[in-house]
Amino acid sequence: MSEPGGGTRMTMLHWLGDASAAAALSRWRAEGKACAIATVVFTRNSAPRPLGSKMVICEDGRMAGSVSGGCVENAVALEARTVIANDAPVLLHYGFTADQAFEVGLP
Amino acid sequence: MFVEAAPSDLSFDVDVAAGDAAVLLTVIEGPEIGQRLLVGSEPGVRGGDARPALAAIADRVEDSGILCWRGQRVFAEVFRPAQRLVIVGAIDIAEALAHLANALGWRTICIDPRAVFASSERVPSASELLVEWPDQALRALDVDEDTAIVVLLHDEKFIVPTLLSALEAPASYIGVLGSRHAQAAWHSQLIAAGVPRQELVRLHGPAGLDIGASTPIEVAVAVFAEILAVRSGRRGGFLRDGRGAITRRPLSVAVPAKEIAPVHRATR
Numbered sequence: 147m148s149e150p151g152g153g154t155r156m157t158m159l160h161w162l163g164d165a166s167a168a169a170a171l172s173r174w175r176a177e178g179k180a181c182a183i184a185t186v187v188f189t190r191n192s193a194p195r196p197l198g199s200k201m202v203i204c205e206d207g208r209m210a211g212s213v214s215g216g217c218v219e220n221a222v223a224l225e226a227r228t229v230i231a232n233d234a235p236v237l238l239h240y241g242f243t244a245d246q247a248f249e250v251g252l253p
Numbered sequence: 254m255f256v257e258a259a260p261s262d263l264s265f266d267v268d269v270a271a272g273d274a275a276v277l278l279t280v281i282e283g284p285e286i287g288q289r290l291l292v293g294s295e296p297g298v299r300g301g302d303a304r305p306a307l308a309a310i311a312d313r314v315e316d317s318g319i320l321c322w323r324g325q326r327v328f329a330e331v332f333r334p335a336q337r338l339v340i341v342g343a344i345d346i347a348e349a350l351a352h353l354a355n356a357l358g359w360r361t362i363c364i365d366p367r368a369v370f371a372s373s374e375r376v377p378s379a380s381e382l383l384v385e386w387p388d389q390a391l392r393a394l395d396v397d398e399d400t401a402i403v404v405l406l407h408d409e410k411f412i413v414p415t416l417l418s419a420l421e422a423p424a425s426y427i428g429v430l431g432s433r434h435a436q437a438a439w440h441s442q443l444i445a446a447g448v449p450r451q452e453l454v455r456l457h458g459p460a461g462l463d464i465g466a467s468t469p470i471e472v473a474v475a476v477f478a479e480i481l482a483v484r485s486g487r488r489g490g491f492l493r494d495g496r497g498a499i500t501r502r503p504l505s506v507a508v509p510a511k512e513i514a515p516v517h518r519a520t521r
Contacts, residue, residue, distance in 0.1 A: 156267050156275050156293060160332050171259060181259040187281055187328040188319060189500075196500060197317045198330050202259065213254060226256050235257035235287040237326075 167202045167211035174204045181205065182226035186213050187237070205230050214240070255281045255328060260289075267293025275332045276314045278307045283325025335360045338480075339394060339424075340379070341387045341415055342405030343370040346430070349473035350403060351378035357477070364390045366411070387411055388418035396422035401480045403428040403460060407435065413442045420452055426483045428460030428476055462489040 159168040162183075174181050186199045194215035201211040201219065203226035209219060218240045229236055257279075269275045279289040290307040310322050314329040321327070338354045340347045343365035351361040355378050363379040364387045365371035371382045383390050387406065396402065402424045404415055416439060419427045429436065436458040444450060461475030462482065482489045492499055 156265050156269055156291070156332060158265050160275075161265050161277065161330075175259075182256055183259050184254055184256045185328070185330075187255045193500065203256075218254070222254060222256065229256045230258060233258055235255065235281075237282045237286070238254040238256060240254060 162200050162202070162211065163198065164200065164211045167200065170204075170208070170210035171202045174202075174208065179204050179206060180230045182229050184213050184222045184226060188239075203227070203230075255279070257287055265291065267291055269332065269334050270294040273334075276311050277330040277332070278311060278314075278320075279328045279330075280307075280322070281319070281326050281328045283323075285325060333399060337362060337400040339364065339391065339396065339400060339402045340376075340405060341365070341391075341402070341411075342407075343367075343372070343376050343382070344405050345469040346405055346472050346476075348376045348378055349469040350476065351376055351380075352470075353473050353477050354378070362394065365406070386414075388414040391415065391418040391422070396424050398423050398425050400424050401426040401428070403430070403476055403480075405430050407431055412439055413446060416443060416456065417446060417448065420448060420455060426480045427456050428479065429456055429458030430460050430472075430476075431458060433459060457483070 158171070159165060162168045162171070171181055182203045182205075184201045184203065186193070186195055186197055189195075189197050194217065195213055199211070199213050201209060201213045201222065203209050203223045205227060207223060207227070209223055213219065213222060221240070222238070225236060225238055267275055273294045275291060275293045277289065277291045280286050288307070290311070292308060292311040307322065307327065310320055310327065310329075313320065314331060317330050318328075319326055320329055336359045338350065338359050338361045340350055340361060340363045343363050347363050347365075351363060354361045360380045361378065362381040362383065363371060363376045364383045364385060366384065366386050368384045371384045373379070373382060376382060385393075387404075388411075391402070394400070396419075400422075402419050404412070404419065404427070406412060406415065407430075416427075416429065420443075429439070431439070436456075439458070440453050440456075443453065457479060460479060461472060462478045464471070464475050464478070466472045466475040478489065
């Protein structure tokens, strides 16, 4: 990954930013499963996960990584299965205020 | 939240030079939703499913955020090579620091001129061990803004040359373990060696946030907390006593939040 000169080759791991999520993705792909990636592209102050945080979702419902610290993962996973089925990306909007976090069910 | 089918590994195949960054642009809203471009350090357009016209905005990107492009919304992600922690002195705190650095995704280089100390048995978590004179090794490492230096070695033979060498480069942080009394003595020696007094504010010594750390791992937590605070321009302290944003604010070129038309979808 890193070279002596200090340069780096970008990989899927850099993009996912999470070694366990990257490992899960390659494992699920090896099983022949289709997968989706969810990325936090917009945050307000005190969002539970920073911009660029990612979650990998397998078509069978398994998940790795995190986009909210547990608040919206289930809702995102449901949408992800539609994305896989339609092969069309979507932009979703979730509230992250304390009240809204309870609406979607904190763990 | 942007949800897409997982792209292929080959879509992420560019080189990023030290001190540089790769930029990934993805159209997240608009007719070309899902189109993307990855720009690395090499000249020219790269990336598996590239959308070359996006290259025009890659230069405007300084940090991750949302940009407007041809009436569409583009999410820009900035990737920088792993940050480096250079530890001078292979004592017990060096291993604790290297262990924490690994958990944080940093690379660690540990320097000690004494071969019996700079061993992978003593510092197993270090990415690299250098048995060299610290001042020479630091010069050879090409220290940049993505590098933090922590000096653990107190030996009079090494400390002043090491600090002189550390101050030459633009390291984001230079921490120096040692008593307040010792720090003052080293400062005097550095001034005598010709270091301007205002340069000495770059030295964080005694290193670490004031958390009453005593064991090696506690000291490492205190020092790393200070490294992260300096990186974010924060002073440490209790969050409950502050009023500002809790998370680090990206220095973004992104459109202000109020200009982003929310795309409302039911959350259940």
